[in-house]
Amino acid sequence: MKFSVLGALAAALLGSTVAASADPVFNRVASFPVNTNLPAGTDGKTETSAEIIAATADGMMLVYSDSPLGGVGFIDITDAAAPKPAGFVGLDGEPTSVAVLGGKVFAGVNTSQSYTAPSGRLVVIDIATRDVGASCDLGGQPDSVALSPSGDLVAVAIENERDEDLNDGALPQMPAGFLVLLPVKDELPDCANARKVDLTGLAAVAPEDPEPEFVDINAANEVAVTLQENNHIVIVDGASGEILSHFSAGTVDLENVDVEEEGALTFDGRLTGVAREPDAVQWLDGERLVIANEGDYEGGSRGFTILSKSGEVLHESGLDFEYRVAMAGHYPEKRSGNKGVEPEGLEVGRFGDDTLIFVLSERGSAIGVYRDTGAAPEFVQLLPTGVAPEGAVAIPGRNLFAVSNEADLVEETGLRSHVTLYERAEGATAYPMIVSRMDDAGRPIGFGALSGLAADPSEPGILYAVNDSAYAMQPTIFRIDASAHPARITDAIRVTRAGQPAQLLDLEGIVADGKGGFWLASEGRSDKLVPHALTRVDGKGEIKAQVVFPPELLAGETRFGAEGVTLIGDTLWIAIQRPWKDDPKDTVKLVSYNTATKEWGAVRYPLERAETGWVGLSEIALHGEQVFLIERDNQIGDNARLKKLYRVPVSALVPAPLGSELPLVAKEEVRDFIPDLKATGGYVVDKIEGFTVDASGTGYAVTDNDGVDDSNGETLFFSTGKM
Template sequence: MQKKPLLALLLAAALLNGCTDHFPQNPVQENTAAFREVADIDLGGTAAAEISAYDPISKRLFTVNNEKAAIVDVLDLSAFPAVTKLQPIDVSSLGGVANSVAISDGKLAIALEATNKQANGSVIVLNTSTLDVLQQITVGALPDMVTFSPDGRFIVTANEGEPNADYSIDPEGTVSIIDVSNNYSVKTLDFAGFESQYAALAPKGFRMFGPKATFAQDIEPEYVAISDNSQKAFVTLQENNGVAEIDLVNGKIVSLHALGTKDMNYILNSIDASDDDKKVELKNWPIKSFYLPDAISYFTVNGTPYVITADEGDAREYSTFDEQKRVSSLKLNPVYFPNGDELKKTANLGRLRVTSTRGDNEKDGVYEELYAFGGRGFSIFHAADMKRVYESGNSLEQEVIKAGIYDDSRSDDKGVEPEGVTVGWTNGKPVAFVALERVDAIAVYDLSNPGAPQFLQIIKTGDAPEGVLFITADKSPNGRSLLVTSNEEDGTVRFYQP
């Protein structure tokens, strides 16, 4: 009997295990340390390119564009690298702003907030070829992100439930699960049942601090990653510094995971804390920082599942409630900060933004601890128990500094501000693409060893990459891996290939 080649056996195994999304069928050998821009298109100005999704059936890219009205631009990639703009999808009459798009099996899902941002939003499902509307489903308030499960059965939205400007209306943050196979039936989950766990979660870094908010109101789901077997979802709760684990099949929240804090006094966690020191210098400081992740992505290595988070950091900033304070404006307890006056100088910690909601342990207006926003890097966790197996320390910012693109004007805030992350597969290896909003770049890492990712390159993008999308070689319009960035500030969509 003729022996089958090893690659054929591996591909067959991948197909049997339903892993075709993560094992490209086209065995193209590519240099993942050498992505270069091959095409771009300008869709307008600020907010003209936010999040994109690609349909391999129609070879179309769908990009959220909220510059003037709620539309989704349709880009034809069938002759790639030529990119042709087609008639956009106008959803402005169906609600407020479009926030996110996702695609599965010829279906396009659009997350649309309500005209009244605090009211329930919706998901609109269209045919990617005809653009006919198939369904509109009501979900929770402010659906900020939408995604399909790998098997296409579920559409999941993270409904952020942000308050209004004066914090007089604060809807509950929720997660909606839409069962496509059951006539788009929807189940929206709230977090009220976990209020009793807050006392145990808070010491581990979980935050609940909105004015007069219940636990369910204070939760703000941000981004969703779904397991390869389509059974679990992992949802970042950015402002709360946590991740929710959800059973999609049974439609229930399984657990909440607090993400802890990052000690900036540890030698490998040094940061530049000032935009007024006239230099870029990473130093250790007696502060901690909440990770506050934005995007999250799921991947598997050697049968072990992981999730990776972009630890952007975010603060609540409203007309009647702003948690941010400069260190220079705070009273520091001299027992804990014996050199407090020196720390409060603008060239040291004085300019750094910290939260006023933690650190005043005796509630007397004097701070015994200081907590900043964001990890200025990324984290990797075992998906089974959400134990952190890697945290990038200061290594990501070091690479940005080496590349000569670090923006010192953001040192007092959240540094390079990693916002987006996705994991793609090329050459049989998982590769992470981390979008750095404040330096207009993507950092690329080989995740073959999740406990020790290997830095590959920095890719310059358009202004403020909001969406980062990886298309595997077998689904790409030209048979090669394709990275797509949607850049919010300059309205461009840019395309990169190795």
Template structure:
């Protein structure tokens, strides 16, 4: 630690963490039962809610934007196959909002909105499909339900089968959600499906909620119930339905075979955190703030007899008393409305340790836990809770619901909306599946009862403790023992992370030190680091400028203090087509003697040309050399999914390795990720005005299914090539061992 230079920010960080509880320390060694990802599947269209057939061989997901159900064959979970999609629209209208599968696997039951909004009170449908042949799905029947159906779940089987449907009627307007003050209250519809098996249908029974809500303290919008999510306890023949905007849940008694009964409604209450939250969007993660917030649960799931989990996402606004929306974690409650367990700060601490805490959402509901499900894996009860903004799933063992035991944090695709479990396959494989709404993908994870075998999972980076928040890794280097990474300007003060890779084969990298960068006068350095190169007496940092003139090379010593700053000379700046061009440095690497630096310019001198640029600087003589690098082009839309360089590394045999990637993946949608490739050029060929010839070294998209958009860090460590992506401050940081270069 004597290499760190502590400034005012450092002291503030230390003070904030001193206020937090022991829960913020690195978690204890997890149980041996673990999950490992087996596939990350890009899909065509949004993947929102996902369900699995009882045999565990087929997945069905809703794609509201396209008006379809997606079908996936997972006979081999490591090689899933997309099947023909099913159009659920009616005369061009229709958003599938939820899907459930009958217990015998014969039918998919789908809730469909039909274009309702604040001005159109159009009722929705429950559409039923025969899915016994997943490649040739057949429509069976439609049932009209209330306005704006959202979640649905199935109760019973065969001649007792019913669907419980949350009729949200969220009255969406141009600005988002609206409320009409009770003119269009939501409700719960219980839909009889007994006739699918030759019985007499019990029809549609509507359960109104306004009168019940009006009698309960702590309810928001009591005249406008908005049911959100449904979970069924088959043993107790009971449903729990979240009323998210109302900060409430409803319990439905389903014990009668044809008539459901509203058992009770109660508020989900509030969460209070004292001195262990971050409420500021300031590019620094400091858990020192306090708040009280309404839970406002989205998904709910039964986890034990009489106990259910709530994912406390939040959906409202701060009230006059300063109470916030969203509990920033999850809660276990019993059917009397009593809290059995509250996660408190633990979920967000786990997010921080694993690089998934979204500081950009600190002022607005934090990690936003949105999805939750439960299942038995290896004979033990497990709880799985998904974070929309942090893009992860927390896994807990629930041997005792009063003391959930954290197992691990699983990175997912962006914004997991739906979760499902697969636990009854004949081959014994048990799976967890996430549907990732923001990037259009599914993640499949396999449960390993004896622990994940060494090498079966890509390593995760975890901070040693909660004083080391991290994310947005955009450049890598090494001293032969440790890895060093820089985050881009996702953090306020620039910094260098030190990473211990000694346990990589066991699936773990440890972030054990951070060096905050300062000017010579002690002021915080605030730039946009995109590359880093280790030299004998410190590091060179490549900072990407907002304009051509702002690109900069910055030399810091081992304590992180700036020693030298080098701007582009006028002769190089003049090569750019426009001085306002924002593309700039994306990487830097140094010769063994530290005398020569090579820099990668993301998209070159002219954005209209498919070229990047490689710059060379001989430091003793201040001599600059520029060469052009030919970029690949995206096959679908070369302008939208433009190409660029993200990293550069000099090898011992005189090659420059270049990490080249397109804009596909992430928010550009996983299915559009084509080019995530490593090429090499000869360093000796970097002569003034040359156009370099590149040789493919590794195709990350093809060889490693690398669909993360921002593949930005690369380093050769002990003869092996490692690649990592920039997670934009929160989300999946994927480390790939790409073998010898």
């Protein structure tokens, strides 16, 4: 089975990338850090992860599996906007999935000692008492657990997963996986009448070694099972265990896709015969399925597919989802050569008259919402979430939707695993706040890591941003129409040297030069041969001049250099991010360069003292008789303390020669950005890095999403009003 996607979706995407109707929309109302639900006495830095999530019938409690902590967690969402930790039940093993029936939680628990000796159990937890009751031996390593709509059947996918380090992960690797069906009576599994369903001999890929990944059950007790690595789907009668149908998940051809991990977003490649290799599967109704084509072995077609239960392809999304993720700034460039945005999780929910499909991008950390039409689904909106969304549950009775985000980066960035909640109501979508468009070739303008912001000198609402070294092979100036809602990137001006993409730049600041071009500030790293420098480009992005920092300044250099630039008369002022070796404690330089006389100078700026980590500057912008500076710590989530806008009078910027005693300026606080960073119901992101004031006197700020690397990919763009 092969399906070709040749780029016809371009026209559909040209219109809009966000919902624009009077229909109800989802907005995030809360982000719950899972580490706040650690058992008493547990070290707060213990790794914890919300993987698969379920809800009680009344929609007041969420239940999630936590593999690294070895148990099941509970969250009270009586007030969805203020979820509360509701306890944790430790289990003897690694929980892989949860489902809820009445007052019980059904959890698959992996107890394997090795890949070659897999084992596991299905355990039942009483929600009221938190007691662990019934337990069924499953005979192998469980992955997905699903309950039938009527509550009389539970299905467990026994994956018996492969060792990816053995023979490069090549299949087959025994023992084979299978499916277990258990009758349910009085909210308890009937272990004695468990039925093992043999799935060998069905797939064209490693037929002797099926690896079931995900299960879902429809109202007729028909069980859909994905064999991800085998690129196969099986439909099983839940009552008898008879295989009703089975079929290959097929392949897809993709045109205009990013296939290289080269530090640039280039949607100009081609992939042919890509195996879908679905992870999650959900029934849309009694006749149709939807699969998320993540890939895990040799495939991954980056989208989702609707099929009949006999295997007929009814709709193939192709690159629609991936493009929408890219145009919201969430495309994970470091996964381009692999599986792109990696659609992994799925949920289907009936909200009012709408059947909605929720597609989870594991690597893009975004959720696409589509309306089932019976034919081609209609895109509704894109939702932000935490890092690596894995599980989802729709709660239509309360107009809620919840997602579990499994990544816990406590050792890397301090960012923790989260559960995010969304409410459906009338109103406007709060996110995305900035989007791009399709280019003239029918490809998305990819963006991310927006690290500096500048205003057009004469046209209100027109701004320019630069990306940093997350896209080292594609330094770019983005033109932004901030009057649109959401703000819209209308053009990408590539920074070039002799017509070729400029290298050895880490752009962190931008300002219009008043002559149709720009001055750019590059944060240097001498150990990587990236100079600390100012670069002048024309309106087409071609480099016309470069000014490196003088020896007197570089004598005290560290890697934390220029983080913003502005122009006052003939003088450029550069904000240095953090103290250099010759700076007194808790001070940093504002460096001046007179473009007419070529003279350098500086003043000192007083930084707030860091409670944890460090504090530094991330922007400088002129408006009237003041310069505005962003000062921030490097903390994220609940640990964030300082994300503020300050101002210094222009009259105080009287530079002294480098190497001499530098004057210390006084600052005044203008705005605390933390409420702005919490406004969409998410956690506080680390890097607010851009600020400017447009020609009408309106201020704008933007965050840097680190190129979606160890980040949830959010770019927050908002106005601060008249300045």
